[in-house]
Amino acid sequence: EASDQLYRTSFHFQSPQNWLNDPNGPMLHKGIYHLFYQYNPKGAVFGDKMVWAHSVSCDLINWMHLRHALCPTEPFDINSCWSGSITILPESRPVILYTGIDADNRQVQNLAMPKNLSDPLLTEWIKFSQNPVMTPPQGVDAHNFRDPTTAWQGLDGKWRVIVGSWSNNQGMAILYRSKDFLSWTKSESPIYSTDKTGMWECPDFYPVRINSSEGVDNSILNPNIKHVMKAGFSSHDYYILGTYVPEMDKYTPDTNFTGTTVDLRYDYGKFYGSKTFFDSVNRRRILWAWVNESDSSEDDIRKGWSGLQSIPRQIWLDSGGTQLLQWPVEEINELRGNKVSIAHRKLESESVLEVNGITASQADVEIVFDLPELENAEFLKDPILDPELLCSNANASVKGRFGPFGLLVLAAKDLTEKTAIFFRIFRGKNGYTVLMCSDQSRSSLRDGVDKTTFGALVKIDPRREKVSLRSLIDHSIVESFAGEGRTSITTRVYPTVAVHEGAHLYVFNNGTKSVVVSRLDAWSMSNARIKQYEDSSHQS
């Protein structure tokens, strides 16, 4: 009912109704951005006849929903069209590789291509008559073989693609090669496997430039790139960096997955099923991810929808070559309206400062802190191995010396509801540690929603770089970026009082040492235009 529509977002991508999950085959084609995504036409829970829904945009922010691109119709996908990717073949011909659940409930890989290449919206797709092009190989269970990546071309002109899998207790990226993109041959060994993880879902494999934030096409093979190997497992999206040698299809990782909290993640909150694509016009790689709900499936059925897509993020390699950086695409700034600013404002211990004059339920906030007398930070003798645990044990109400300080977003006037995004600074034997937390423990007076607190380290040296935070706030989602994109945490919250005009924004300092807000800029965000296209409004 209407009261439940408190949680619909104003500038995040979401379907008009029902359940969505993974982004599929995102691309830019002839000036139009395409987003396909896993969708259940029949309800607000994951379904047994999943389709590829399809939306288009000129700016990644305003979207038009078209008719579904792939529906279960053939023996090779009659039980669902699951996730997959798009590869743009020469003469800019996009082709889809996707996982079908076939008549025997096996996971098989199928090919689809546009019915009419001169249709600028690529509204209709036809499935290759010889599908499936890949079936579960010997020794691989038919339920552990899915989510083909965007393909890339080797120096030999052959196409390569990775399929996520798990067999012999190893999470792995199975490699296939093809000369014509129609018949595919499995390579004798996976391009990467590890006994430290479960099933690899939605793998991604792409080059990133060394010393440049520019993106490159998947098939670029030159010495000043590294390759990202990403896999979804244990409910999170993890990655490693390494070097890919095309002649031998060999991937040499800089570090391996450990299956522990030290593994690098795109986002340390709710962010899954992600997929990147290369935007060749703006020479940037863009990352999409599914952000699921933290309420119950009963809530989802009652409110009639479930799932959001993150704000698309540009993603690139940091100058040290040891992690990826992410930042909301600049097009999101078009939605910025009324702005308020604060400069050089000292925040004494136990102080809360309201940021007035913007719509706190849909806002974009950037804040930079100065920390005088940093040398007085608490000493930490051991490194933090589990930031999330530390944030959960020491939430926004637990005083430290430097921290907790940060933002209270989607906060009620009396602070009975608030989501705290904050930092703690520690001094160690060899330098400083910056901890970032997203504390949902007081986010809602409601029960029955997941209020797990998230945490992560921000690899900056606070002696040389200021502690900075950007949060995109949109009714029931908060996407936070620290250290100019070094660390991001996405969360879902369902306040009962801090909604619409009842939502407020504060800066706070609960540490015993004062800190300085050297700069805060906050904007009201207007609504994106996300709507049904006439001729597809009949479909659910």
Ligand code: DQQ
């Ligand atoms: N969701 C898809 C699968 C994928 C999983 C089905 C990841 O293809 O492995 O909707 O969220």
